[in-house]
Amino acid sequence: MAHTEQSIDTLISISGTLASINLALVAILAAKTSIDHVEVAADDFFLFSSLGFLFVVVLGYLAQKNQGSANANRLVSISEWIFSGSLAATVIGAVLMVYSAV
Incomplete structure (x- = not known):
């Protein structure tokens, strides 16, 4: 599959946003007075x-700087x-959060 400059830009933008959201969720969980084992796993x-x-x-930034090379x-x-792995981990964390709320 050919990678375009726009796909790299999109990947960087979405990753930055999702990293911020996940760090906010970590901060919210850390602010709770009591956390059970499921919430620790979600955290x-x-x-x-x-x-x-x-x-x-x-990695996306480095790929942009070395554009055109095999690297x-x-x-x-x-x-x-x-x-993809990070997105799967986010989904698993969200499922655990929903599970702990039920």
Whole structure:
């Protein structure tokens, strides 16, 4: 699959936004007076997914700087995989949050 400059820009933008949202969720969970085991697990999922999204931002930036080289395509592929994993971790964290609220 050919990667365009616009797809890299979109990936960086979305990753930055999702990293911010996940860090806000971590802060909200940390502000609670009592946290059960499920919420601790959700907190960890949100934290690690935010770190993954931040890595995607860095890798996307490096891919933009090295555009046209073989390394750029590899960086974009790696960032897409990390993005997918981080998005899955966010969904798992959200499911755990809903589970703990029920």
